[in-house]
Amino acid sequence: MSVDAVVEWPNFLHIPQEDSLTVSRPKGQALSPYIWWNGEIQTAQTQSIHYYANALHYGTAVFEGIRCYPTEGGPALFRLEDHMQRLLGSAKLYGMNVPYTVEQLCQGAIDVTRKNGVSNAYIRPLAFFGYGPIDITPKKECSVNVFIATRELGYFLGEKALRNGIRTMVSSWRKFPHACMPTMAKASGHYANSVLAAHEAYDRGFDDAILLNLDGTVSSTSGGNVFFVKGHTLFTNDETSAIVPGITRDSVLTLARDADVEVKIRPFTREELLRADEVFETGTAAEITPIHEIDGVEFRTGKNTLAAQLQRTYMAAVTGKNAQHADWLTLVGS
Ligand SMILES: Cc1ncc(COP(=O)(O)O)c(C=O)c1O
Incomplete structure (x- = not known):
């Protein structure tokens, strides 16, 4: 990636350049006592x-x-x-x-x-x-x-996934519409739909699945919200696309706006997604995970992408290194 590419997102340069992904995290998912x-x-x-x-x-x-x-x-x-x-x-x-x-x-x-x-x-x-x-x-x-x-919980999909991105497919299962179920709710029964899509992706050797709505617009991944970058604009959908409005999604939108990135929130189609420069998913567990492939179509990843800038900024916020969003954290105390 050329140096020019860094300057594409100059408003992130004040964020410490340290590589937050090298910080060691637990390997397993040990249950607590x-x-x-x-x-x-x-x-x-x-x-x-x-x-x-x-x-x-x-x-x-x-x-x-x-x-x-x-x-x-x-x-x-x-x-x-x-x-x-x-x-x-x-x-x-x-x-x-x-x-x-x-x-x-x-x-x-x-x-x-x-x-x-x-x-x-x-x-x-x-x-x-x-x-x-x-x-x-x-x-x-x-x-x-x-x-x-x-x-x-350390890295949900692995440190490599956060750095290099994951391979996804568009699921043959569609997202249930909000006229049938309250899609904004995080309800156990809703996840049968996600399980079907995630199993399909797993069986075919992909890391995750993207679910389309019945009208062909994009909804979400099996457990995260979808963003894409085209030129200098960041795109994502909202609850009219039958998503769980993610708290990570909201944090990413705030961090992007802090850095004066142009943000557009509207429904988008699969072909728009396939023509994107970058694609990534967000979620509490997945954090900000780049998507480097959808069904054989490749997208940019790496440290000069907007996803990487947002990831660095997000990691700073969640670990208390961004005073502007100190109110996002509740200290547990000793
Ligand atoms: C279907 C679905 N969409 C989106 C999200 C992202 O939500 P959040 O960022 O609040 O974790 C999740 C994860 O909780 C999810 O399961």
């Missing part, structure tokens, strides 16, 4: 869920994925309140009356993360309809249970 279970911290793996829990049969659970990153002030949870608000929003759409406030859930996440002593971690709050009759109106009689689990 404690869990927050219906309001109290317990030893994990002693809990049981009834075999007739409604969620198991009908997918009636809602959940979140939150990252914990090491910072100078100790482990910090990224955009904790936004995640807990989205959790309660998803629950509301499914008639699930979660007996905890956003503040209580945030405190639960802080307490269990601190107790587990993790710093590179994935926090999984999940609310589900428990035991009840076989009918499909769980709001009538099923209990609502909530847990917050933590486990170690």
